[in-house]
Amino acid sequence: MRPVNRIAPAMPVGAYQTFQISSPRDTMIAAACEQVGCPQWRQGWDSVIDERTELGTAQAAYIRTQSRRTFREMRTEQGLTVFRFESGQRCFAEHKTRPEIYLVRDGDWRGNPTGREREHSRAADWVEDFGENQLRLVDQQKKG
Template sequence: MIRIEPNMPVGAYKTYRIMSPQSTHFRPATCAEADCEHHLRGWQSTIDETTVLGQQQAHYIRKQSGRGFTEERLSASLTRFIFHAGQTCFAGGHQVRLDRPEHYLVRAGDWRGNPTGQSQTLRAQDWVDDFGEHQQRLADQLERG
């Protein structure tokens, strides 16, 4: 990540964050719940069956996956598997958001650290108010020079 070097010391800054942690704000979901594109529209996988990995993948698709598909031979080495919509994709790991409010955080410092250790979680409106007041103080200081 490229960051612009700040003009002031770390203690002169405040950081405002809105967070929805994966661990508390999301849960695992099925393809259907997550509106997975592969589930909705189907998908294709092209496999090179001249490689060991490709042979293993093709065997899994044909014998173990339990998914509906058609096969199309593209060349002596390549096979395209066309999977029908409405079934579980291979990607997995889908998640859906839980109906929980975000965490509104304010802390001293910036990306370089928090020299005072100050950190607080606010209600949404208090966070917005604090952010607005902070922005106004910065604008006033800039105007004064």
């Protein structure tokens, strides 16, 4: 493993804050289409079903009566049924993703002298906290 090359800190450990995003190992959770950037969710999709088969009949019945999704129904020249689904709705895939932990703690790589840390439940909150910290640093730098 390569040694870490760090710049020597100019201030004591208590003058720093660490913003960290991590994922637990080997953990997968169910995720919504929007969370994983699903292309069907973004652009919509077509499901082409052959209702002449038993499977196709069951799939079409499910889409029409139980899927609770918005679609338009069309027929091809070959007798297949096309269900065209609008974007912005959940597709039929079961997406999985690794959970992310959004952590802010006092200190830096040398340690956390206060033991204080907080975990944000949403990425947007962590980003906002990080941005406010950056603005605070800029203001302090301007003051000298």
